[in-house]
Amino acid sequence: MKKPKILLTLLIISLLLPLSIVAHQPTTTSSFANSPTDLEQASAKLAGSILVNGQSMKYLQTLTDRFGARLTSTKAYQRSAEWAAEEFRAMGLKNVRLEKFTMDGWERAVSARARMISPIEHPIILHSMGWTPSTPPNGVKGDVVLLKDFSVDKIKAQADNFKGKILLIDPATIFAEGRLNALMKASDAYMALKEIGAQAVLIPDQYENNIVKARKASLGTKVTALPIAALGSEDNQLIRRSLEKGTVTIEFHYENRTPGEVQVDNVIAEIPGREKPNEWILIGAHLDSWDFGTGAQDNGSGSATVLEVARAISSLGQAPRRTIRFALWGGEEQGLLGSKAYIEAHKSDMDKCIAILNTDNGAGHPNGWKVQGRNDVYEAMKPISNMLKNLNGDTLSYEVSFNTDHAYFILEGVPTLDLLVDMTHYDDVHHKSSDTIDKVNAHSLATATVIVAITGYNLAEQPQSLAPRLGHDAIEEILKKANLLDFLKKSGDWK
Amino acid sequence: MKKPKILLTLLIISLLLPLSIVAHQPTTTSSFANSPTDLEQASAKLAGSILVNGQSMKYLQTLTDRFGARLTSTKAYQRSAEWAAEEFRAMGLKNVRLEKFTMDGWERAVSARARMISPIEHPIILHSMGWTPSTPPNGVKGDVVLLKDFSVDKIKAQADNFKGKILLIDPATIFAEGRLNALMKASDAYMALKEIGAQAVLIPDQYENNIVKARKASLGTKVTALPIAALGSEDNQLIRRSLEKGTVTIEFHYENRTPGEVQVDNVIAEIPGREKPNEWILIGAHLDSWDFGTGAQDNGSGSATVLEVARAISSLGQAPRRTIRFALWGGEEQGLLGSKAYIEAHKSDMDKCIAILNTDNGAGHPNGWKVQGRNDVYEAMKPISNMLKNLNGDTLSYEVSFNTDHAYFILEGVPTLDLLVDMTHYDDVHHKSSDTIDKVNAHSLATATVIVAITGYNLAEQPQSLAPRLGHDAIEEILKKANLLDFLKKSGDWK
Incomplete structure (x- = not known):
């Protein structure tokens, strides 16, 4: 949903939430006390596997050049979802499934012809x-x-x-x-x-x-x-x-397909946890794109990252302590529909959700994570961030954004991390016919994948959870400071 | 003809032609000895008239927004030519006429629809x-x-x-x-x-x-x-x-109109000289444009300059010593067709041609003149250039270019001056749908007009001619040094 990105991205850079509004203080010491060396070794393995002959660009090429644009509700989207599920299965992931939600379908049938007739x-x-x-x-x-x-x-x-x-x-x-x-x-x-x-x-x-x-x-x-x-x-x-x-007189003509209500699939897959399989972290990105380009930056890059993270962690050969759930969402561009529907369908499971990792900020160099206004998450993330220094990926930002699939998880009080990426050239190709794979830097994409993989694996492996689920008042305090509260009340998303 | 501009513009920056190849040495001293103060006063009047409430942008707005794109052989081109002739008449210019030449017509009727079908x-x-x-x-x-x-x-x-x-x-x-x-x-x-x-x-x-x-x-x-x-x-x-x-399978459809041979008009007008009416300098630009944009930079800006120069000089109320002929050419984009046809039709008049001033290098800030490899012209231009210092317009460049309507005058041995313009952003909009008036800086356009007006008026007024007409061998030497000789022999333009 990149239109609202411009509008809804209400930045709270360097906002330090006062401790009083954090519902419970996390225990930040000794999170990784049990086996820091093992975690470092596993993280190094992940980095090597992704950076040397990793699959990120291959996944991206399939998504963009084999399926093309993946506008939600089209056949191209559906085919890409089925392919992604097959890839997850081929990696040995479990509980691979398509989870449906409904929305009104739309597709461009015949492009426009237009001219000025007068003057x-x-x-x-x-x-x-x-x-x-x-x-x-x-x-x-x-x-x-x-x-x-x-x-x-x-x-x-x-x-x-x-x-x-x-x-x-x-x-x-x-x-x-x-x-x-x-x-x-x-x-x-x-x-x-x-x-x-x-x-x-x-x-x-x-x-x-x-x-x-x-x-x-x-x-x-x-x-x-x-x-x-x-x-x-x-x-x-x-x-x-x-x-x-x-x-001034003009004329134009074009055709669209408007089939009414259709079903759209989110793609879900898991690496079940070895000790706490009911606790989960979620690593997700939206699979859908707009249709002028082939959705390489937005969000083939994020989807390829999720697939490659799954492949790399799965290939470690040892399940992490908790379950890692992977999600490729539909309907993001039309209003975060897939991730919102997922939360509705899994409300009872949210207490077991340790954290959400989302990636949808383009194909620039990744710099770290946005912690969405939470000081407890910021502090607890430091040990993981420290491992990302040589990737220039150790930045933690308090920025709160409500523009992609982590958004509705914020309203659940779940710790949400959104990948922080250099967006200097994001708008050059954003939603345009130039959003094609030739603009994606293979190294930036692989680096993003390493950052997500190391962060996700460490969060799933650490003995204690990253930070608590927030209650209503603490969430509202974050929304208020981010200037989001009025809008979300008006839209009916927050009460 | 901007396609060849990229290819044919063979730059000879700082080339100093040896004196030996210049057929006749001009007498550069005392060109303005008779009345330098008068010439300065007239030049200052021209500058004031153009810069304060001048008409350049109004002419440009009419050309671009009232006639739109002026693709040679279309009705829009023809209407703009007739309007320009009317404007010249309204200024009081003489011998205003449309001079025809023939070429194959072409027009875009229905724009393209295209898609990839497979893969x-x-x-x-x-x-x-x-x-x-x-x-x-x-x-x-x-x-x-x-x-x-x-x-x-x-x-x-x-x-x-x-x-x-x-x-x-x-x-x-x-x-x-x-x-x-x-x-x-x-x-x-x-x-x-x-x-x-x-x-x-x-x-x-x-x-x-x-x-x-x-x-x-x-x-x-x-x-x-x-x-x-x-x-x-x-x-x-x-x-x-x-x-x-x-x-890979694709399909596309579009329609063009191809009526075969049609007649196209150059627009010609004159301010007759008071002492030497048979000697003339020519101030020209091409009126035609491509059709994606409305030809604001290329070459509405040049055409507006020529019209405004005519208005400003005419409004001085005193004819210069020699005739100033104004020309708006058709068919430039298809191969300098209008100016080439004019030379063919006026061969016998070329001995009386003192100089050609052409403007077609875009809407950037104008810096002076390209003297097309001639040292004699370079030296003789210095007194005029000196008057252009406060306009940042006193640069003289030896650059030889064969890419716009001065080109075939080079082959006649006539002194040719092509306006030297900052082209840093030329290609941003060149021949694209973005070549529209909103990109044209009114001050740059007015400044270009002042430079052309002062130069043209002084050349027409000075007692002696700027430089001699060159003979065959001297012309060939220039073409050779500019790496143009082989191409022009191959194309049949030079023997």
């Missing part, structure tokens, strides 16, 4: 936004009018002005209070526009060369009332300049 | 190259095979392998001896491929995010035998990786 004839670059309907069979053709407010009342007041028109949103006013706040109102706005006879909505993008990102036009996964298209930046500016002088 | 279903970004035909009505569909050589014999030897296929050229081999050398063979190669039953040719581009440049697939302006499409970089890499593993 000049000119090719226009636009693309259907996700989870919006096709244009009518003969396309959409009409005059462009600016839309400055998503308020249903204000839309209805302008019914005569908007009828039969193509509405171009004005980001300066619509997104004035943040994109996320606007998107919460968007579905109702589209419905109101549909009811008064508007034809379609355009949402301008911001990248030079009319590059358009794949994303959704509203929150939720119901297909919108109207066709909504993302419009290239230069074409938007041309339309805006032309509107200042008179009428 | 994965995936949207592909490609666009028809200029002066190539439409695909068949149902499109092109077939397996992709690499083409490593444009030699007709080698193509025929592979007839069985190429029949029914879509040929993807391998730049590593095809362009091994330079793109220009390959393009000289390209038309014959396409014909041979057509004859053995190949369906189409793909030429990969090199820009992140599958950005494709508008350009031609061969030299000349005959429509090629086969559809030729430019293919996005990431999609090319996906196809190349997939080809290593097996068969």
Whole structure:
């Protein structure tokens, strides 16, 4: 869910939570007192196995070039999920299973053709936004009018002005209070526009060369009332300049598939623990991608990491103390649907969850972990982090983010670790047709895999759990400090 | 003709031509002895008129947003030419006329839809190259095979392998001896491929995010035998990786208009000289553009400069000593067709041509002039350059370039000046959908206009001509030192 990443990622860098809000203080001493040398040796073995002839790039190549884009609810996604399950089985993992959840399906069938008819004839670059309907069979053709407010009342007041028109949103006013706040109102706005006879909505993008990102036009996964298209930046500016002088008429056509409710699979697999098989840590990433590129960075890289971590730990030949559960989620891009559904289905199991490790921050060099605002997790992670110094992977950040599959685990009070990655060039290819394997650095991907593998193995092996599960008030304190509380109450995710 | 710009721009920075090859030494002293103060005052007036409430950006906005892309042979080009003639007339210029030349017409009718069918279903970004035909009505569909050589014999030897296929050229081999050398063979190669039953040719581009440049697939302006499409970089890499593993099948469809021979207009206008009306300097730029963007940088900026220079000089209210002729050329992008045709039609007038000033190097800050390898021009330009110091416009460069409309004037031995511009960001938008007015800096454009106006006015006003017309041997010496001789002999442009 990288759209909300921009908006929801509320950084609390260097936030030190006061001890008073941590429900229980962890015992941080002697976590690894029993056998530090064994753990170091196992960690070194993992690093060697992954860095020398490891499989990360091979998994990534299969995901991107053999299955291509893995848009949730498409056949390509389903095939990649079945392949991943087979890979887990081939490694000797146990309890390998596809766990279903339901959502509305959506797929791009025929890409867009678009042009300005007046005041000049000119090719226009636009693309259907996700989870919006096709244009009518003969396309959409009409005059462009600016839309400055998503308020249903204000839309209805302008019914005569908007009828039969193509509405171009004005980001300066619509997104004035943040994109996320606007998107919460968007579905109702589209419905109101549909009811008064508007034809379609355009949402301008911001990248030079009319590059358009794949994303959704509203929150939720119901297909919108109207066709909504993302419009290239230069074409938007041309339309805006032309509107200042008179009428602008455009036309466009594209087709999408909207089959209604479909079932989607999360892929789950386990290395059962040798002493405490009922306690588990989870190592996960989302398998799905958007469909302009082939989802190499977002999140083929994370999925390849999870598969390779499973292979490497499994090949150690000795089960860790606790169970390690691996998860490849569906529906992340449409709202963390897979991980959220998993938590709903496994509520009774959450007390036994020691920690969640998630990786979804791109193919840059990995630097360590985000501990999501928890001082107890920060302190308890130090011994593991120390082993990652030579990988430049020993950074621990208090940053709280609610933008990928660890998010709903935060609301469960479970210790969550999100891989901290250099994101300098993340947006260059993010959700664009350039998100392809040629951009992924094999060394950065292998290094990420080593960091996840060593961290996961050590967390599963240590005698004591990393940190306690937090209670309601301590969680709320974290959400409040991260400026997340109001939004999560509004969205109904927190009470 | 910006494709050859990359290839043909043979830089001879700091080349000092030995005096021996200059046919006649100019008298550089006392060129401005008669009235330096008057010339300075007139130059200052021009600068003020252009920089304070000048019209450069208004002309540019009309060209780009009112006419849009001005692809030679289209209605949009023709309308812009007629408008420019009207503007010249409105300024009070004389002998305003459209001068026709003929070429094969070409226009993009319906943009491309393309996808990979196998090994994965995936949207592909490609666009028809200029002066190539439409695909068949149902499109092109077939397996992709690499083409490593444009030699007709080698193509025929592979007839069985190429029949029914879509040929993807391998730049590593095809362009091994330079793109220009390959393009000289390209038309014959396409014909041979057509004859053995190949369906189409793909030429990969090199820009992140599958950005494709508008350009031609061969030299000349005959429509090629086969559809030729430019293919996005990431999609090319996906196809190349997939080809290593097996068969790759793609399909695409687009329509172009190919009406055959059409007439195209150059726009010519004059400020007649008060003392030597038969002697003239020419201030020109090409009016045409490619059609992905609206040709703001290339070469709306140059065209707006020429119009504004005409307005500013005309508004001085006093004709210069010699005639200043203004030219807006068509067909530059297809091979300097307009300026070449003009020279052919005006051969007998070339002895009276004092100098050519051309501007077509983009919308960056202008730094001065390229004197095209001539020491006599370099020396004679110094007094004018000195007036441009406070504009950072006093650089004189010996660089020889054969890539825009001054080129065929070099072969006439006429002193040619090509505006020297900071091209650091030229390629960011060059021939792309991002070549739009929002990228043009108003101050850089106005400064370019001042430099051209002051230079042009002074050249027309000075008592003596800038430098002599060179003879055959002196011209050939320049071409030789610029590594242009072999190419121009091969192309038939020089004997």
